[in-house]
Amino acid sequence: xxxxxxxxxxxxxxxxxxxxxxxxxxxxxxxxxxxxxxxxxxxxxxxxxxxxxxxxxxxxxxxxxxxxxxxxxxxxxxxxxxxxxxxxxxxxxxxxxxxxxxxxxxxxxxxxxxxxxxxxxxxxxxxxxxxxxxxxxxxxxxxxxxxxxxxxxxxxxxxxxxxxxxxxxxxxxxxxxxxxxxxxxxxxxxxxxxxxxxxxxxxxxxxxxxxxxxxxxxxxxxxxxxxxxxxxxxxxxxxxxxxxxxxxxxxxxxxxxxxxxxxxxxxxxxxxxxxxxxxxxxxxxxxxxxxxxxxxxxxxxxxxxxxxxxxxxxxxxxxxxxxxxxxxxxxxxxxxxxxxxxxxxxxxxxxxxxxxxxxxxxxxxxxxxxxxxxxxxxxxxxxxxxxxxxxx
Amino acid sequence: xxxxxxxxxxxxxxxxxxxxxxxxxxxxxxxxxxxxxxxxxxxxxxxxxxxxxxxxxxxxxxxxxxxxxxxxxxxxxxxxxxxxxxxxxxxxxxxxxxxxxxxxxxxxxxxxxxxxxxxxxxxxxxxxxxxxxxxxxxxxxxxxxxxxxxxxxxxxxxxxxxxxxxxxxxxxxxxxxxxxxxxxxxxxxxxxxxxxxxxxxxxxxxxxxxxxxxxxxxxxxxxxxxxxxxxxxxxxxxxxxxxxxxxxxxxxxxxxxxxxxxxxxxxxxxxxxxxxxxxxxxxxxxxxxxxxxxxxxxxxxxxxxxxxxxxxxxxxxxxxxxxxxxxxxxxxxxxxxxxxxxxxxxxxxxxxxxxxxxxxxxxxxxxxxxxxxxxxxxxxxxxxxxxxxxxxxxxxxxxxxxxxxxxxxxxxxxxxxxxxxxxxxxxxxxxxxxxxxxxxxxxxxxxxxxxxxxxxxxxxxxxxxxxxxxxxxxxxxxxxxxxxx
Numbered sequence: 001x002x003x004x005x006x007x008x009x010x011x012x013x014x015x016x017x018x019x020x021x022x023x024x025x026x027x028x029x030x031x032x033x034x035x036x037x038x039x040x041x042x043x044x045x046x047x048x049x050x051x052x053x054x055x056x057x058x059x060x061x062x063x064x065x066x067x068x069x070x071x072x073x074x075x076x077x078x079x080x081x082x083x084x085x086x087x088x089x090x091x092x093x094x095x096x097x098x099x100x101x102x103x104x105x106x107x108x109x110x111x112x113x114x115x116x117x118x119x120x121x122x123x124x125x126x127x128x129x130x131x132x133x134x135x136x137x138x139x140x141x142x143x144x145x146x147x148x149x150x151x152x153x154x155x156x157x158x159x160x161x162x163x164x165x166x167x168x169x170x171x172x173x174x175x176x177x178x179x180x181x182x183x184x185x186x187x188x189x190x191x192x193x194x195x196x197x198x199x200x201x202x203x204x205x206x207x208x209x210x211x212x213x214x215x216x217x218x219x220x221x222x223x224x225x226x227x228x229x230x231x232x233x234x235x236x237x238x239x240x241x242x243x244x245x246x247x248x249x250x251x252x253x254x255x256x257x258x259x260x261x262x263x264x265x266x267x268x269x270x271x272x273x274x275x276x277x278x279x280x281x282x283x284x285x286x287x288x289x290x291x292x293x294x295x296x297x298x299x300x301x302x303x304x305x306x307x308x309x310x311x312x313x314x315x316x317x318x319x320x321x322x323x324x325x326x327x328x329x330x331x332x333x334x335x336x337x338x339x340x341x342x343x344x345x346x347x348x349x350x351x352x353x354x355x356x357x358x359x360x361x362x363x364x365x366x367x368x369x370x371x372x373x374x375x376x377x378x379x380x381x382x383x384x385x386x387x388x389x390x391x392x
Numbered sequence: 393x394x395x396x397x398x399x400x401x402x403x404x405x406x407x408x409x410x411x412x413x414x415x416x417x418x419x420x421x422x423x424x425x426x427x428x429x430x431x432x433x434x435x436x437x438x439x440x441x442x443x444x445x446x447x448x449x450x451x452x453x454x455x456x457x458x459x460x461x462x463x464x465x466x467x468x469x470x471x472x473x474x475x476x477x478x479x480x481x482x483x484x485x486x487x488x489x490x491x492x493x494x495x496x497x498x499x500x501x502x503x504x505x506x507x508x509x510x511x512x513x514x515x516x517x518x519x520x521x522x523x524x525x526x527x528x529x530x531x532x533x534x535x536x537x538x539x540x541x542x543x544x545x546x547x548x549x550x551x552x553x554x555x556x557x558x559x560x561x562x563x564x565x566x567x568x569x570x571x572x573x574x575x576x577x578x579x580x581x582x583x584x585x586x587x588x589x590x591x592x593x594x595x596x597x598x599x600x601x602x603x604x605x606x607x608x609x610x611x612x613x614x615x616x617x618x619x620x621x622x623x624x625x626x627x628x629x630x631x632x633x634x635x636x637x638x639x640x641x642x643x644x645x646x647x648x649x650x651x652x653x654x655x656x657x658x659x660x661x662x663x664x665x666x667x668x669x670x671x672x673x674x675x676x677x678x679x680x681x682x683x684x685x686x687x688x689x690x691x692x693x694x695x696x697x698x699x700x701x702x703x704x705x706x707x708x709x710x711x712x713x714x715x716x717x718x719x720x721x722x723x724x725x726x727x728x729x730x731x732x733x734x735x736x737x738x739x740x741x742x743x744x745x746x747x748x749x750x751x752x753x754x755x756x757x758x759x760x761x762x763x764x765x766x767x768x769x770x771x772x773x774x775x776x777x778x779x780x781x782x783x784x785x786x787x788x789x790x791x792x793x794x795x796x797x798x799x800x801x802x803x804x805x806x807x808x809x810x811x812x813x814x815x816x817x818x819x820x821x822x823x824x825x826x827x828x829x830x831x832x833x834x835x836x837x838x839x840x841x842x843x844x845x846x847x848x849x850x851x852x853x854x855x856x857x858x859x860x861x862x863x864x865x866x867x868x869x870x871x872x873x874x875x876x877x
Contacts, residue, residue, distance in 0.1 A: 075429060079454020079555045086544075086554070135428070162451045165436040174432035178670075179663050182434055182798045183656045183785065185670065186679065187663045193430070194665040202413045202421065204666040206428050230454065230555050283792070285443040285472070285562045288762060318552025318559045319566040323447065368441040368793060376448075 076129025083230035160380030229325035260310030277349035306339035336374030418825030427669035458491030459777035465560030470771025479758035480564030494543035581748035588741035619691035652774035693780025695735035710742035
């Protein structure tokens with residue numbers, strides 16, 4: 001235990017120093033716009049987060065005992081880890097109120113250390129990446145058992161994420177493609193990864209790959225959600241504030257709260273909407289958008305109307321449409337269905353008679369990849385995604 | 393037979409582990425670097441629109457999404473047979489250079505440097521970035537962090553977001569650079585060049601002037617003999633965004649020179665049932681197993697490979713550093729794995745100089761950023777990522793939907809060499825059942841040199857990988873556990 005405490009201390013010192021340098025470095029010499037942006041977006045977003053007093057039995061209250069936080073992972077790309085590190089000075093505040101006791105990506109703690117914690121011995125687990133293999137499932141179950149609060153962090157943990165598109169195929173099809181079919185693979189014996197293989201008396205093991213990729217709440221109960229791919233530094237700061245508030249006052253938002261805006265991305269988008277109908281649909285490479293007008297009203301599919309806001313409108317700032325990484329709006333289960341309904345309300349409006357059913361269909365058929373467009377980040381959690389799987 | 397398992401160690405598309413087997417004499421029989429993650433991009437990208445690939449494939453790795461974004465954008469150019477305007481090419485290259493600076497700095501200072509600067513035998517708790525700062529001083533620590541912060545800021549300014557960027561599209565980029573942004577980048581670039589010089593001075597005083605470290609760098613424990621593969625420009629200089637591939641054999645003779653879109657004619661991948669990551673090798677020579685030396689079909693990529701296949705850099709300061717590097721090693725090509733670090737710092741200076749050059753280029757603020765597209769077909773996109781050559785290959789149908797995808801990533805090229813190097817280090821150090829904490833770090837130092845994706849960036853903070861060695865006896869009973877503390 002002494003070692004764990006010491007290690008945590010060392011890591012926190014490093015993070016603290018690292019953060020300070022970063023802040024000094026960036027703010028000292030160049031523009032500090034992203035710090036300002038972050039603060040500005042933060043205050044806007046705070047309106048969307050409902051706090052509610054709720055004192056669990058093990059409240060920290062005014063005692064100075066630090067929170068124990070774990071950052072376990074599934075099939076992550078580690079972009080979420082980088083995003084956590086990118087919160088810069090905010091990590092300092094967290095360090096005052098919490099010890100990170102398990103973070104395989106950034107720290108020197110083992111699964112074994114995690115397993116040793118008593119049930120509910122960790123205050124908050126922040127889980128990123130989807131569930132793809134037996135190891136990820138084990139990690140998710142462990143995180144649930146050991147933690148009072150489990151947060152699904154990032155689009156993958158919340159909804160399945162981009163990797164959820166793999167559910168359009170199964171494990172065998174994926175293995176065949178990767179280990180047999182690609183142009184550079186030379187595999188006459190048809191080898192593929194095996195759970196257990198013995199070579200000259202040496203036994204080597206790999207985890208079991210599941211047929212599909214799932215969000216965390218498909219395998220264990222989740223308390224809070226923080227979407228985004230990766231989550232924006234602002235939203236991560238919100239999460240840190242929640243953790244600090246919990247440590248100091250024992251206050252928590254209601255279970256099931258999704259950190260982010262309560263409104264759609266369109267609500268914070270700087271582009272102008274004129275409530276125009278659209279009569280043609282363009283792919284991003286087919287049209288140079290006018291700089292200040294709504295992308296969707298220019299015929300470029302943008303998931304803004306069906307997507308929760310709070311990301312900082314980063315993609316749209318680069319003239320690219322939203323692809324929905326913040327997931328569905330509040331009280332909406334199926335982001336894709338919501339987007340279809342948004343589209344239906346603007347495609348061909350006012351000229352339905354002239355266009356007729358064929359004309360309308362012609363416009364909609366220009367959507368190149370409906371499932372990959374409307375469910376880019378949410379296939380495993382949407383209604384359609386579940387049906388796709390059932391029918392297989 | 394006893395087994396030592398080190399897990400988890402790294403995350404290139406996910407996690408990995410090392411398994412070391414001891415024979416009855418307590419010496420190393422063999423060692424395996426096993427990757428235990430697979431996402432299946434090759435399959436699930438089928439049916440997706442080609443133009444969406446540059447914003448889908450960065451999720452292959454959240455630590456190095458930048459080169460995936462650019463390689464993918466280049467592949468979509470090729471699919472649509474696009475004419476990419478010069479401004480767009482330069483903006484992409486500027487972004488890629490910034491990414492490389494960020495990645496190289498994070499890797500060297502936070503992950504690798506503690507071994508050298510603080511010392512491979514220093515106590516574990518000192519062998520991290522904190523110990524590093526203690527040793528080199530706060531001002532240097534500040535400098536490094538500012539250097540990297542600039543690199544990240546440039547990426548964000550150009551591409552919308554630093555992680556999982558969106559500005560690369562078929563035929564160009566979606567966002568132009570305005571004059572005020574250009575001025576900011578130029579100012580940062582000017583400072584970055586100074587930091588790049590300073591960085592090499594630190595390496596010089598701490599490593600090159602230190603006999604013990606140089607013995608380690610030059611010694612046999614970290615030496616395997618392979619071919620090398622990397623990109624060069626028309627004059628044979630190191631290139632990241634555009635150029636042709638050059639492959640040299642273990643003696644430094646050129647054995648291949650090919651345009652990136654023919655990669656599949658020259659490179660092939662081998663499958664082993666104990667790893668989810670394939671092993672790339674030179675196709676013409678055939679798979680010969682995990683063997684090095686003359687005739688091997690294994691090759692390495694990344695900073696050392698690029699410096700070995702090229703005849704220098706286009707920028708003056710980096711080229712000066714290159715000359716010094718070449719004259720320090722008597723043998724050519726340089727086969728010493730730890731020399732990757734030095735090469736990495738020279739490249740960091742190069743990309744810094746290149747950022748300054750590009751920021752001062754009149755074309756960089758041009759408004760012509762999207763070129764004409766032809767009919768969709770097949771296309772290959774390639775860049776040099778921080779860790780080495782990266783290929784994206786797409787086949788599209790007449791509607792521009794993906795039919796097939798092939799990806800060759802840097803860590804795949806180095807996969808067999810890492811296995812070989814780890815086995816060599818383990819064999820050299822583990823004898824007669826003696827397994828020490830020092831070994832652990834020595835093994836770590838081996839794959840740290842390659843910076844196998846992920847681990848790198850984020851494992852860096854404490855300076856150690858989350859590794860545990862478990863040694864089992866022949867009945868599978870736990871014999872000994874070694875923790876880093």
